[in-house]
Amino acid sequence: MTPSARLSAAIDLLTAMEATPLRPADALANAFFRERRYIGGGDRRAISARVWGILRHWRRLHWWIENADMQPTPRLLALAMMALEPQGRENPDDLFTGERYAPLGLTGPERRLYDRLRGQDLLHPDMPRAVRLEVPDWLLPRLERTFGDALEAELAAMEGEATLDLRVNLLKSDRPTARAALGTEGIHAVETTLSPWGLRVTGRLPVTSSAAFRSGLIEIQDEGSQLVVAAVGARPGMRVLDYCAGAAGKTLGMAMTMENRGHIVACDVSEPRLEGAVRRLRRAGVHNAERHLLVAGDRWARRRSGSFDRVLVDAPCTGTGTWRRNPDARLRLREQDLLELTAKQAEIIDRAAALVRPGGRMVYATCSVLHEENTDQITAFLARNPDFALVPPDSEHDDLPPGLSTDGQVSLTPRQHHTDGFFAAMMQRKS
Numbered sequence: 001m002t003p004s005a006r007l008s009a010a011i012d013l014l015t016a017m018e019a020t021p022l023r024p025a026d027a028l029a030n031a032f033f034r035e036r037r038y039i040g041g042g043d044r045r046a047i048s049a050r051v052w053g054i055l056r057h058w059r060r061l062h063w064w065i066e067n068a069d070m071q072p073t074p075r076l077l078a079l080a081m082m083a084l085e086p087q088g089r090e091n092p093d094d095l096f097t098g099e100r101y102a103p104l105g106l107t108g109p110e111r112r113l114y115d116r117l118r119g120q121d122l123l124h125p126d127m128p129r130a131v132r133l134e135v136p137d138w139l140l141p142r143l144e145r146t147f148g149d150a151l152e153a154e155l156a157a158m159e160g161e162a163t164l165d166l167r168v169n170l171l172k173s174d175r176p177t178a179r180a181a182l183g184t185e186g187i188h189a190v191e192t193t194l195s196p197w198g199l200r201v202t203g204r205l206p207v208t209s210s211a212a213f214r215s216g217l218i219e220i221q222d223e224g225s226q227l228v229v230a231a232v233g234a235r236p237g238m239r240v241l242d243y244c245a246g247a248a249g250k251t252l253g254m255a256m257t258m259e260n261r262g263h264i265v266a267c268d269v270s271e272p273r274l275e276g277a278v279r280r281l282r283r284a285g286v287h288n289a290e291r292h293l294l295v296a297g298d299r300w301a302r303r304r305s306g307s308f309d310r311v312l313v314d315a316p317c318t319g320t321g322t323w324r325r326n327p328d329a330r331l332r333l334r335e336q337d338l339l340e341l342t343a344k345q346a347e348i349i350d351r352a353a354a355l356v357r358p359g360g361r362m363v364y365a366t367c368s369v370l371h372e373e374n375t376d377q378i379t380a381f382l383a384r385n386p387d388f389a390l391v392p393p394d395s396e397h398d399d400l401p402p403g404l405s406t407d408g409q410v411s412l413t414p415r416q417h418h419t420d421g422f423f424a425a426m427m428q429r430k431s
């Protein structure tokens with residue numbers, strides 16, 4: 001594809017995104033490229049990079065365009081990004097050519113917009129704080145409460161690109177061996193500093209087509225997510241429950257620390273998600289896991305009340321900790337979503353708590369940074385359930401690096417830990 005055809009495709013993709021604002025951008029992009037199989041890998045990456053660059057600065061670009069008394073459109077957003085881009089290497093006249101497969105040439109008002117914006121800093125002192133920080137207005141006070149004076153630095157880190165992390169599957173390999181195996185396939189990685197099983201890939205190579213991945217030596221899993229597994233401390237012979245297992249990302253990690261001994265149950269209310277676990281469990285060589293679909297009035301759960309040594313609640317959440325991966329998620333998030341999610345989290349944690357045996361432990365985790373979903377949720381749970389208490393970490397019961405948790409709670413952020421944003425609270429049932 002020519003550079004202008006790539007630009008044209010990026011504008012088409014942004015138009016498709018605007019038409020379905022509630023659909024996650026990555027799902028939409030996958031569908032967009034599936035319908036256009038003629039777009040090759042390199043072109044796809046270039047188109048996505050442009051679109052994701054625009055999504056990362058969505059509110060700022062809107063502000064600039066509206067400030068020029070124009071109505072933001074995908075075409076204007078692409079043009080404004082070109083003008084405001086710090087490197088500013090593209091000349092719009094080379095791209096908006098009107099030739100075959102290229103966007104139409106610039107109109108007079110568009111050219112004036114470009115000239116007005118060119119060389120300006122993306123951030124303007126007159127921008128409202130929520131625009132400057134690229135967050136919805138309603139969310140700003142909540143983020144201020146979470147991060148206080150560190151808000152701007154934390155959000156800046158959440159604007160960066162996410163790393164590609166792998167968890168080495170100790171059921172089949174060890175860190176040096178898996179790293180060497182990847183190296184022979186040209187995939188270079190360094191050991192993560194916090195997770196004892198992690199590798200961080202340097203570069204963007206297709207890990208999922210490597211032999212190391214296909215044979216189950218590694219799983220793709222953010223280091224923060226690995227640390228949630230570490231917080232559970234599932235050990236060989238235990239009875240372990242992954243209450244919101246999804247496609248078993250953390251079940252796989254816990255089966256690994258259990259050395260495939262004992263029993264682990266992966267539960268979820270979503271059948272398709274649990275279905276997605278089958279292949280992953282097989283590839284990882286996990287033999288001690290069972291899947292269970294939770295349904296209303298679940299008798300299965302009632303019969304197992306008070307019977308698990310470890311229960312992980314990886315609760316559905318706003319995903320504010322994963323904005324590096326999904327910059328569009330911050331734009332889609334509504335206050336109503338947060339209210340519904342916090343109510344659901346409280347219900348789930350209560351249900352899951354009933355399954356913990358006396359003396360057993362429960363870990364509540366989210367990939368959110370908001371206090372409402374994290375510490376507030378735990379404070380309210382402990383007030384409702386005085387038989388539970390937060391427990392400090394100790395190497396006998398978990399695999400966390402020393403000093404990572406405070407009062408039985410771990411809060412990870414991209415700025416401080418170079419992971420996705422994660423929260424985990426470790427609690428013990430007294431009686």
Ligand SMILES: C[S@@+](CC[C@H](N)C(=O)[O-])C[C@H]1O[C@@H](n2cnc3c(N)ncnc32)[C@H](O)[C@@H]1O
Pocket residue numbers: 243244245246247248249250251267268269270273294314315316317348
């Ligand atoms: C954060 S995701 C889990 C991710 C998964 N643990 C992993 O590591 O890949 C939250 C999961 O909670 C599930 N969920 C939603 N409502 C639930 C409920 N009432 N009970 C149990 N699981 C629920 C969702 O289907 C979703 O798979």
